[in-house]
Structure formats: structure tokens, C-alpha cells
Amino acid sequence: MSNAPFVEVKDLRRVFDVSKPWLNRVLEGGEKQYLKAVDGISFDIARGETFALVGESGSGKSTVARMVVGLLPPSGGGVTIDGVSMADAAQAAARQRLRRRIQMIFQDPYASLNPRWRVDRIVAEPIRAFDLIKGEREIANRVGELLSLVGLHPDDGKKFPHEFSGGQRQRIAIARALASNAEFIVCDEPTSALDVSVQAQILNLMRDLQDRLGLTYLFISHNLAVVRHMASRIGVMYLGRIVEVSGGRELFQAPKHPYTRMLLDAVPDIGMTGRQRVPVNGEIPNPINPPSGCPFNPRCPFANDRCRTERPPLDEGVACHAVHERRIDVPVAA
């Protein structure tokens, strides 16, 4: 059991129907249109690890997060957490027990907390929902404990969310995620709505909690520097696929996929004042009509005919014909 990954995502797919309404299709003669938001991605997360998915908007990273926690049913493939499939009907009872151990933290702490509930009720909700602790006083004690754990005062439970700043609200959201003794937390852009000094507080808190409680994170972000700071392994997404997956250090020292290289060149970074930029070409294509073959081929300087027709498999941690064929240099991590 200890060898099996804690979270296993296999060939996960999600297709959205983005067709025009039926009447328009009949009158204007349009076809049904589908958007492949997530197009067959696989990854594993070991217990106690932080796995990050990074990508630009429209790459499908949030859709993956929602499927992993079960907020969105996949169109294909599956998610297995601690040996329990998230789709298999036969395992419904086991899945119900598993639910408690999975929680999610959302991007916008203004939208993810009920404005009409006091903080103690918000944090206690998972405890009550899973019937974890009996007795009002015991629940109140546990809520106070959780609030202290995330750096708030136990008395803050009597306040409403609007009395808190964005960073404090994100702390409340973290306390709520921990309330059910969660082991696996999916964080979808947890600091994107926060100022940098507050972001630093939240990222440090998340790392401290991981050390103390042995949490496993799936961390979704568009910010490469944040991902580098948080993750032990990173998957880079482009148009619904993982184009490269590798350890945090290697990815930044020796990026293999041309898209990863371009992205690392493009990020403005305070460590790189006065640096000459490599010009970046083009934008993410429309996912409704993705390019054939490798999705990155129209922007890739190394693309050839094979790249335009044949989809590269994820092999040796990178999905790129040019790397597989050794047509381009593969940097070696120092």
C-alpha cells in the first residue's frame, strides 16, 4: 500500500458542449461544437508531497482541480485517491468516507465564505457535516484551536467575514479545510487575489501546516515563481494537456519542452533586472479548434511535419517530438 501513490490521476478528460442553442443550429446550419478542456492527462501525487499544475488561462488546470475533488464529473479517465476510485459506483461507501479527507481552497476568499454566517459557524460546518465531534462546547473548542492554528485569534470566530482582510479570509478558508482533518487539499490559485506581502504570509502558513500535519497538496497556479516556491513536482499544462512534468528544481534549471522554456523566458522576475528578453511569439490558440498534432506546434520554433500531425506522448517527463528525437538539446540539471 505504501508504494501506491496517494492520488492517482489516469487519462483524465473533460469535454464541454459549447454548441449554439438547438434552434440556432437548425436555422443557421451549425454543427455541434465541443471544447476539450482537459484532454487525457495523468499524474501521481505521493503522500505529503506538493504537486503543482501551472499554465496560462485556458490551459485546463482549474478543470483538473474540480474533477480531482469531484466537483465536476470527468468525461473520461479517472481519479483514484488512497485506493478508492472517485467514479466507481461499487465504492460509493468508501468514497463517502474519503470525502472528509479531501478539501479545497479557492482563489477568491471574498466569494468562498458565506457572508451571512459568523466565522465559527463557517469553520464548524465540515465538523457538523461529517459529525466528527459531539457537543457544542467541544466543537467551539476545536474551532478555536483551528483558528489559532492558522494564525487568527479564537475570539475572531464571533465576527463576520466582511470584518476580515483578504489574507485573513484565506486563513479562515484554510481553517475550514482543516476542520475535517483533511489530508489532501486542492488549492486553486490560493494567493492570486492577495497582495505580495500577504501572499508570503499565506504561502509560509501553508508550508508550515504541511510540515506539521503531513498534508498533501495539489497546487494550481499561473505564477511560476509561487509554484517554484511551493511544489516538489510540477506539471506544465498547455491546451488541456501536460506537456512536461518534472521535479521543481529540474524544471527551472533544465526545462525541456519548448513551451516551458518560452514561459520561463517570459516571466518578469525581480531577480532579473536589465535582462534582455527573448521575444515570445503568438498566443494560446482557441481550444475549440486546437491545432492537430502537438498543440504547441504553431508557436514552436522546432516544429516539423511530424509535430503538425502526430500527437507526442508524455515520455521521459516531456511531451515533445523534438526532445524525443534529440533534435534539440536537452539541458542537464546541475
Place this chain on the structure above:
Amino acid sequence: MSEPVLSVRDLRVEFVTRRGILKAIDGVSFDIAKGEVLGVVGESGAGKSVTGSAVIGLIDPPGRIAGGEVRLGGQRIDNLSPEAMRRVRGKRIGMIFQDPLTSLNPLYRVGEQLVETIQTHTNLSNAGARKRAIELLAEVGIPAPERRIDGYPHEFSGGMRQRVVIALALCAEPELIIADEPTTALDVSVQAQIISLLKRLGREHGTAIMLVTHDMGVIAETADRVAVMYSGRIAEIGPVRQVVQTPLHPYAKGLMGAIPTLVQSSDDRLVQIPGSMPRLSAIPPGCPFHPRCPHAWDRCSRDRPDPIQHAEHRVACHLYDANDPTAKAHMIHTHAPLEEGVAS
């Protein structure tokens, strides 16, 4: 360095509310030279956008400019009539806002919007203005401009829209461009394109650019000088390399250390500044940063620090006051823990 394009002196902006007067900008001074990019950074509520709005005279009631001077090319513009100011805006100052979709009228083709702006500021004929519009679109890097000029804003992607907005700002060849979070709504790969475009245009046209953003990375790569704002004041201003690599003000030090970067070791903890920026209604007396500052001593809660020239920086902090014999002691006493976290 002749006369600066933009010169702001002791600018103060207040908002009159039922609960009293809020000082959003409290004594801000800076210059921008021809062809220079001044970055203005700060966290939400620091007053960076209000500074930009005050310069272009777009402070709406209940806000008001309560004092100070704004000079454009030597001429005072903060006391102009709304009609005169409207002519300065657009003609001599171009503006780029965060969300390109709200800066463009969705009902008009981009060409019509460009031609209208060009004809407002020049006396070109219809055909001449259209030709100029196509040139501008080509200059900001829109492929096939002679075809795209007849497109509507919704037919452009986010990055392409922002290019159209930049073309609009350039129509009248302004002396100054104020860019308020121009890349915040864009993806990194597109962001990089817009940054290099702004840099190139500033260099080629000699336009002064005031770049307001919360993204230190964008500033580090784009700006020549940077002003770090805190609670409506400039905490530190200086050449970008110096301010990013060796910040002096304790807030600037904390801010730089709090930013995860692509070069530092990822095992380091980020520097944590305790607490958060005070509300405008409760700005502490003395130095507004003193309740969060590890160096603060009694003088900091009493006297408001004036900007002090220190090497190439100007920093508003008592620690650097050569006339205060006790200042040095406070610095040595608590310097180590802060210094540690700052990315080398």
C-alpha cells in the same frame, strides 16, 4: 537631463466622507524625464492608482486634490479648467488601463475609434487618419493591420486588445503615457510581449512613461526608476536595480523578500511582514509603517519621516537620518533578521 516631462511636488489627494477626510495621497513628489519609465509599485490601497488619476485630473468627487503641484513640460496642469484639462489628456498625456475591454467601445470598429481620436488631435483628412491608424496598429505589432482595422474589439484577443489601447494612447504622440496595471489582466507570455512593446515605444518616441503596477517583476524589467508607495506616501524612490537589489526602507526590504522569485533557493522561507497596510481612516501618526517595522523606536511614532537622499535612493525613514545620532543604533540592533531574507 533637462527639464523633466512630468514634475509632481507635494501632491495631496483627499476623499471627503461622512466619517471625515481620508488622505489617499499625502505629500508625494517625483519627476519623470523624457524617455524614462518610472515604475510606481505598492500593495492595494497604497495610493498608486490615485496618483496616476490625480496627474491626469481624473479624481472624481468626493475626491479632490488638496495641495501640491503637477507640471507637464513646465506648465502647471493641476489647476486647469476641466475643458482645458480635457485637451491635455489624450493630446499630451496618453492613458492605458488594466482592462482593455472597458477602454474600447464594443459598438465601434477599432478603426473608427482610432480615426476619431486621431482627428480630435490633428487635422488629418479621413483617408489620412485611416492611413495613420493602420501605421499605428502595425507599430504596436498587430498582424495584417489593414484587415484588422475593420474588426470589432470582441474579435481581438486580450493581448491584441491591449495593443489597440496602446495604439489609441499613441495617436496624438503624447509626451507622457500613464499605464495603470497594463499587463495585470494578461497571461505571462502575452504580458512579456506588451512589456517589451511599451519599452520599445518609450525609447523610440522619447515618451515618458509612468507605469503603475503591483507586480514587482514587471517593474524590475521595465522601469528605469521605481517609487515604492505605502499608505499614500513614497517610502523609497531610486534606480530600479538599486531599489530591487539593495532596498533601504524596511518596508521595501520586506516587500522584495516577500516576492517568490525564479532565482533564489526555493527552500528559503519568504520574508513575512507582520500585519497589513493600515486603512486610510486609521493611518498611524509619525511613520505610517512603524507598527509593522522591526526597527521602529519612539521617534517613528512621533515624527513623520521626510525623504532623505541616501546614495542614489531617496528614502523616507528615520534610520537614514544622519542628523539623528541614535538612528544608527536602531539599525544595527535589528538589521540581521531582515537582511537575511532579502534575495541576494
